[in-house]
Amino acid sequence: MDSLIVTLGWVGMYAPLALGAIGSMVGCARAGMSACGALLEVEGGYGRYIGVAAMPSSQSIYGIVVTMALRRELTVDNSPGIFGLGLLVGLALMLSAFAQGDACAASINASKNKLEIFGISLAPAALVEGFAVFAFVFALVLSAGIPT
Amino acid sequence: MATAYHTVLGSLPHLPHFQRAERLPLTRLRLEQRVGMLPEAQARQIWQAEALVSLRQAVARHASGGDWLRRWRRTLPAITEPRLREYVEYRRDQQLILAALRLRHQGLGPETEAEIWSISPRGRKIQDHWHDGDFRLAALYPWLVEARSLLERQDARELERLLMDACWQKLNRIGDSQPLGFGKVVAFVFQWDIVNAWLAHDPVQASERFKQLMGEIQHAQ
Numbered sequence: 092m093d094s095l096i097v098t099l100g101w102v103g104m105y106a107p108l109a110l111g112a113i114g115s116m117v118g119c120a121r122a123g124m125s126a127c128g129a130l131l132e133v134e135g136g137y138g139r140y141i142g143v144a145a146m147p148s149s150q151s152i153y154g155i156v157v158t159m160a161l162r163r164e165l166t167v168d169n170s171p172g173i174f175g176l177g178l179l180v181g182l183a184l185m186l187s188a189f190a191q192g193d194a195c196a197a198s199i200n201a202s203k204n205k206l207e208i209f210g211i212s213l214a215p216a217a218l219v220e221g222f223a224v225f226a227f228v229f230a231l232v233l234s235a236g237i238p239t
Numbered sequence: 240m241a242t243a244y245h246t247v248l249g250s251l252p253h254l255p256h257f258q259r260a261e262r263l264p265l266t267r268l269r270l271e272q273r274v275g276m277l278p279e280a281q282a283r284q285i286w287q288a289e290a291l292v293s294l295r296q297a298v299a300r301h302a303s304g305g306d307w308l309r310r311w312r313r314t315l316p317a318i319t320e321p322r323l324r325e326y327v328e329y330r331r332d333q334q335l336i337l338a339a340l341r342l343r344h345q346g347l348g349p350e351t352e353a354e355i356w357s358i359s360p361r362g363r364k365i366q367d368h369w370h371d372g373d374f375r376l377a378a379l380y381p382w383l384v385e386a387r388s389l390l391e392r393q394d395a396r397e398l399e400r401l402l403m404d405a406c407w408q409k410l411n412r413i414g415d416s417q418p419l420g421f422g423k424v425v426a427f428v429f430q431w432d433i434v435n436a437w438l439a440h441d442p443v444q445a446s447e448r449f450k451q452l453m454g455e456i457q458h459a460q
Contacts, residue, residue, distance in 0.1 A: 127246050131250040196419055
């Protein structure tokens with residue numbers, strides 16, 4: 092039983108990085124495919140669209156930082172906390188990257204037809220990023236309370 | 240997972256409402272190229288559906304009820320994508336209701352084209368309520384009452400506009416149900432078809448096109 096609890100601790104420690112990276116892959120792919128489509132339609136400003144397509148990569152960075160914050164010698168006492176915190180923040184990062192990918196794709200689709208809305212069309216993607224930041228910051232704060 | 244829809248949708252320009260469109264924002268060739276980025280089976284179904292329900296092609300089509308029925312029976316089973324099928328069935332029912340209105344306007348009964356009613360579940364209702372003004376279908380098809388009135392006034396252009404607008408609204412709903420998916424691609428392709436058909440009816444544009452063609456011929460000589 093103890094070994095199972097410690098194993099879950101390892102899962103929780105790596106979950107923010109793994110799930111954040113999965114989310115970033117899918118999010119960047121969705122936005123990137125939209126950007127590639129837009130490149131067929133527009134005459135310039137290609138870098139702008141590729142830049143937007145990279146936005147969901149930030150969830151991987153948050154995942155790396157949380158995984159580093161959770162990193163400690165795993166025991167029966169601290170593994171449940173690491174599992175719960177790591178898994179939940181990982182899921183939050185993954186789903187926010189999916190959602191941000193779609194928001195970026197929508198922004199690219201809208202702004203290629205009307206360049207003047209480029210900035211404001213990114214607001215939904217920035218809002219989604221805000222929720223990922225909440226999950227990230229509170230994971231860091233709560234990780235300090237887990238026994239070392 | 241990410242799909243080709245994102246690329247296809249990213250490559251499609253904004254399509255204004257057909258009554259506000261001054262020109263097609265995308266040529267037929269470009270449209271085919273972009274839809275060609277979809278998985279092969281989906282792209283094939285789109286063109287099969289287009290051959291069946293295209294408004295542009297309907298202008299030149301003079302098929303009998305039997306031909307119409309055979310074409311539908313041959314093609315409909317191949318269209319399995321739910322959003323595409325939803326629109327195709329909507330257009331089928333629209334054509335069926337219009338046929339019923341025309342027959343009734345000519346003083347004929349449902350037995351005149353007895354076999355065509357079997358193509359849709361609405362056919363039975365049309366037959367059963369032949370003498371009701373709206374075949375008791377107005378709740379499902381709000382355009383029906385106005386279409387009947389326009390048919391009686393023989394206002395073909397306004398009737399065409401009404402039917403196109405009904406299709407446009409239906410496609411908006413299909414597109415909104417999947418804003419980054421296949422439904423949005425279906426909506427674009429068939430709205431493009433509506434714009435294409437509407438512009439082909441535009442007498443001002445037709446006149447300009449005629450002048451342009453004449454200029455080209457004279458220039459070539």
